[in-house]
Amino acid sequence: MSDDVVVVHSPELLAQVAALPALPGVYRYFDTQGALLYVGKALHLKRRVSSYFQKNLDGTRIGHMVGKIARLETTVVRSEAEALLLENNLIKTLQPRYNILFRDDKSYPYLQLTGVAGKDGQGPAPWQQFARLAYYRGAVNHKHRYFGPYPSAWAVKETIELLQKVFRLRTCEDTVFNHRSRPCLLFQIRRCSGPCVGKISPEDYAQEVAHAQALLRGEADTVLAQLQQRMMAHAERLEFELAAELRNQIAALSQVLQQQSVSTADDRDVDILAVRVQGGRACVNLAMVRGGRHLGDRAYFPAQLQEATALVLPEEEQAQDAGIASQVLHAFMAQHYLGVPVPPVLVLPLPVAAPLLQLLSEQSGQRIHAVHQPRALRRTWLEMAQHNAELQLARLLAEEGSQQARTSALAQVLDLPLDDMAQLRIECFDISHTAGEATQASCVVFQGHQMQPAQYRRYKIEGITGGDDYAAMHQVLLRRYSKVAEAQREAGGADTAPAQARLPDLVLVDGGQGQVKVAQAVFEALGLDVSRIVGVEKGEGRKVGLEELVFADGRPKLALAADSAALMLVAQIRDEAHRFAITGMRAARAKVRTGGSRLEDIAGIGPKKRARLLQRFGGVRGVAAASVQDLATVEGISPALAETIYQALR
The missing domain is CATH 3.30.420 (Nucleotidyltransferase; domain 5)
Structure with missing residues (x-):
């Protein structure tokens, strides 16, 4: 906004501002399109909001935002603390343009100690008597004990290793625990006490669990004192082997505590x-x-x-x-x-x-x-x-500077007419399958000088001959851009189409002339600009750094130097598309080969019966390998249902 531009707001908006109460609350500014610009809180709504409209803010960045305000909403609350809570709930959920935003990270890891209580008054199952240490992400519940959150997965795994070393608690899955007939390797290297095969009693194991919990609560001195008392008691009873075990445990715990520099209570x-x-x-x-x-x-x-x-x-x-x-x-x-x-x-x-x-x-x-x-x-x-x-x-500033240089280099090489490089949007497509099985297509997005994982998409490719990459590319591009083309036609052209109907500035396809011709055919059929299509063709010997760019609009191939910043960016985006496609393909392939969720899809199989089957046979593969007679031995599985399961998993 230039200094000589005068912002004029509607009389209705100004009247609404004048009528605001002198109470605490939250205010929200919207533009003419209904997009949320800003969320703020105030102890005195009238004084706070009025200050935005009464000051001479022309030519400033805040004036630029105020000039966009077309509508105002407010919510009155009882206190400033309530206003603060509502403000930040709205910021996290609505993500307004002019508020400081932190990524809503719900993936903090925890250390989980599984519960020991039985169900239905029947007492705990064997594996429930022996609490399990586990790395956990997700919502916590009252059935288990959680410690954390931890700042990283590494911190949780290090803590689990510590507890294994000192208290020898188990980490195996319940299905593995239930089917063990001899001690595992962790028992051999003294990282587990072997509860699965009766090497420790439930009472002694519960005592080790209690010590582990006390250590996690910061009660290290209490744990050491208890271990020393037990060691002396064994020594007095001439149980020297047990006393030596506790001596080693105390030594291991003391060493860990020295390394961790435990603070005061x-x-x-x-x-x-x-x-x-x-x-x-x-x-x-x-x-x-x-x-x-x-x-x-x-x-x-x-x-x-x-x-x-x-x-x-x-x-x-x-x-x-x-x-x-x-x-x-x-x-x-x-x-x-x-x-x-x-x-x-x-x-x-x-x-x-x-x-x-x-x-x-x-x-x-x-x-x-x-x-x-x-x-x-x-x-x-x-x-x-x-x-x-x-x-x-x-580190971030260095990476961003490097990434911005790569973006500018690519725009210059391809002669992309953009004033703001942060607005450059690139979508890249790749196809992945194993000998035609579980074909998946990926679309990854680069914008704002960085990859945008929230905008990635996977496409399940169906109805084609297995291994036909050209047909797969045709299908994914048609599915991705047919709606864009339709929206542009309804709006009367690309220039007048809404933002969601905007084509990316560059469409990368992983492949050479063949893949580019497929993409060109799709774009021509949809009436879209083929000059945006660029293929990334592997060079001689398929060596990294020798890639060539193939254009759909007739331009000759372009080979960039191996140290070209533009080529580095293209390779980064192409490799990300490849990674995303492969992970999707492997997941789809595993689902097909192991039965995936097909067990749940069988009529008559609910969550409880599925759990019993998986528990009995150790997983979907075990269920698929079981005979009809074996399946029928599971509680709730009739002979007829066993036959149905057997046939469904063939």
């Missing part, structure tokens, strides 16, 4: 947050301490930072980087802890608003203590987190 569960802002990007580094052990850290990079930080009103501005860091930290805490448990102590680089801490305390059911000027060990933790934030942000 007051810092059993702590999150340490560090923020770094540089080059128009920001990084929040989250380090976790659970049960007194520092589990590692995880970096988060907010999206839309420049758009969101432009919305600070003039009277609220602070020193630029400090103000942005504060906004980023506040946004991360508000969004992240909506779905993740909050530890009782947060170590922070900056102070945060009291309403945010009040909200976190109400959600967690305990008082949350925030420390922004830590001392001693906490200060060391914060310095480590800040250093990691700097390293991660430097």
Whole structure:
């Protein structure tokens, strides 16, 4: 927006602003297309919202956003804490353009300790008497015990290895446990106590489980004291072999504790947050301490930072980087802890608003203590987190700079007329199958200088001769772009079509002249621009770096140097399409070969009968290999149903 442009809002909108109450609440701005621009909270709705419309903001980035506002919605709440909660719920679900956004990461891993309670008063099954250690992602439930969340899969697996080494708890699946007749390798290398074959009693195993839980809660000293008491008791009874076992266990646990630098009991569960802002990007580094052990850290990079930080009103501005860091930290805490448990102590680089801490305390059911000027060990933790934030942000900026250079190089090589390289959209297609079996097509998307996994698509190819890659490519391109062509015709042309009907700037197909001709035929039949089609043909000897680009509009083949930034980007996108197609094909092939979900599709087989069958035979393959007589021995499986199952899985 230029400085001489005067923003004029409708009288209805201005009247709505004037009528706002002097109460806490949340406001939402929409543009003329109904797209959500911004979500904000206010202790005083009227004063806050009016400030956007009464200031002379022309020529500024905030004025640019205000000029787009066509509609306003508000929700009145009872307190600032409620406003904060509603604001961040709306930000996470609606993802407005001018708010700081953090990816909604629901994939935090946990360490799962399976439950031991039986069902229906019948007592636990053999494998339920011996709790199992497992790596777990997903929603937690009351049937099992969970520890975490952990910052990475590596942290969970390291903890499982620790508990195996010290307490020798099992990690095998229940179906494996139920069918063991002799100890496995883990028993031989002293990483499991062999409960599957009776090498340890349920009572002794339960005691080891209790010790493991105590260690995970940070009660290491208590565990060591109990182990030492047991060792001395065995020694007094002249049970030297058992005493030696406990001695070795104590030594292993002591060594682990020394390596992990266990902190005081007051810092059993702590999150340490560090923020770094540089080059128009920001990084929040989250380090976790659970049960007194520092589990590692995880970096988060907010999206839309420049758009969101432009919305600070003039009277609220602070020193630029400090103000942005504060906004980023506040946004991360508000969004992240909506779905993740909050530890009782947060170590922070900056102070945060009291309403945010009040909200976190109400959600967690305990008082949350925030420390922004830590001392001693906490200060060391914060310095480590800040250093990691700097390293991660430097890495991101370097990668983005390299990726932007690759995007610009490709646009220059192909003479793509784009003013904003971040808007360049590339879709790449690949076909994968094994000798014609389980043919899958993939479509991956590159935009904004990076791959966009949320927009990837897989297509199940049917109705063609197995192994006919040309027919598969024809089918996937027709399915992908026929709706685009139809929308463009209804809109009267590509220039007037809505955004969802826009063709990508480049359509890459993995293949040479043959695949390109197939793509060209599809585009010509649909009335689309064939100049956007480019094939990636493998070079001489199919060596990486010797690829050539094949064009559908008659241009000669283009061979790029092996160190060309443009070729690196093409290869990156092509390899991602190949990976995505292969994983889909392998999953489809495995489903066909093992029966997949066909067991559930058989009439008369519900969840309980399916579970009994899988439990008895150790998996779908075992069920498929079983005879009719064996199937009929399973509870609830009649001879007629056994025959049906047998025939369905042939």
